[in-house]
Amino acid sequence: MQRLDSLQKIAIFAVIASSTLVILAATVLGFRFFSVSHSQARTQPTNLPIAGFPLAGQIAPEFSLVNQFNKRVSLSSLRGHEVVLAFIDSECKTLCPLTATIMYNARTQLGSSAANRIELVAVNANPAVTSVASVQAWSIEHGMLHQWSFLTGSAKQLQSIYHLYNVYDQVDANGQAVHDPIMFIIDAQGHERLFFETLNSSSPADLRDQENGLLAGMRQWLPA
Numbered sequence: 761m762q763r764l765d766s767l768q769k770i771a772i773f774a775v776i777a778s779s780t781l782v783i784l785a786a787t788v789l790g791f792r793f794f795s796v797s798h799s800q801a802r803t804q805p806t807n808l809p810i811a812g813f814p815l816a817g818q819i820a821p822e823f824s825l826v827n828q829f830n831k832r833v834s835l836s837s838l839r840g841h842e843v844v845l846a847f848i849d850s851e852c853k854t855l856c857p858l859t860a861t862i863m864y865n866a867r868t869q870l871g872s873s874a875a876n877r878i879e880l881v882a883v884n885a886n887p888a889v890t891s892v893a894s895v896q897a898w899s900i901e902h903g904m905l906h907q908w909s910f911l912t913g914s915a916k917q918l919q920s921i922y923h924l925y926n927v928y929d930q931v932d933a934n935g936q937a938v939h940d941p942i943m944f945i946i947d948a949q950g951h952e953r954l955f956f957e958t959l960n961s962s963s964p965a966d967l968r969d970q971e972n973g974l975l976a977g978m979r980q981w982l983p984a
Contacts, residue, residue, distance in 0.1 A: 819952075844880050863943065870975065870978060958970065
């Protein structure tokens with residue numbers, strides 16, 4: 761009986777030892793796989809344009825505002841077109857003009873046929889300056905009068921849209937609007953697909969990289 765017990769103990773020990781070896785081997789292989797994969801990821805080219813940060817593909821929140829010609833435009837009325845949506849301060853003379861330049865140049869590079877399937881839309885990011893005259897004047901000053909829809913409404917309407925799109929937007933003590941310099945790509949069926957942030961840099965290289973990134977995103981979601 762004692763001999764049987766000893767054999768059982770030996771058998772159990774052998775099973776435990778074998779299991780331990782299997783686990784150790786799997787751990788080593790897993791570590792090697794991770795190391796190789798991580799090394800490969802680090803050696804990928806870094807000079808490719810980034811086509812935005814992907815979104816979950818939910819339906820973009822609806823809104824209805826008036827444009828620089830005092831005509832009402834709703835997001836749903838643009839279905840069938842890809843929409844590039846930005847938030848632009850109607851008094852900004854620094855970062856927002858860069859965003860407008862990036863939007864315009866990226867779409868222009870597509871050629872007229874593809875460009876006609878893309879709507880450029882800006883929502884007024886300054887809830888303290890909301891008149892149609894202000895968004896019209898900004899559009900004229902920056903050569904965008906007939907290139908996009910610059911939309912505005914009451915401060916309450918605009919703030920509701922900032923909240924819906926999770927865009928930080930506040931007016932500071934000096935009356936200056938401080939907001940996220942964000943652009944969204946919305947596909948022809950109204951789904952949020954990509955978002956971009958404008959760099960606070962007027963460097964030609966930085967602008968070119970951002971235009972190429974937005975261009976790649978536009979091409980990705982261009983409707984047939």
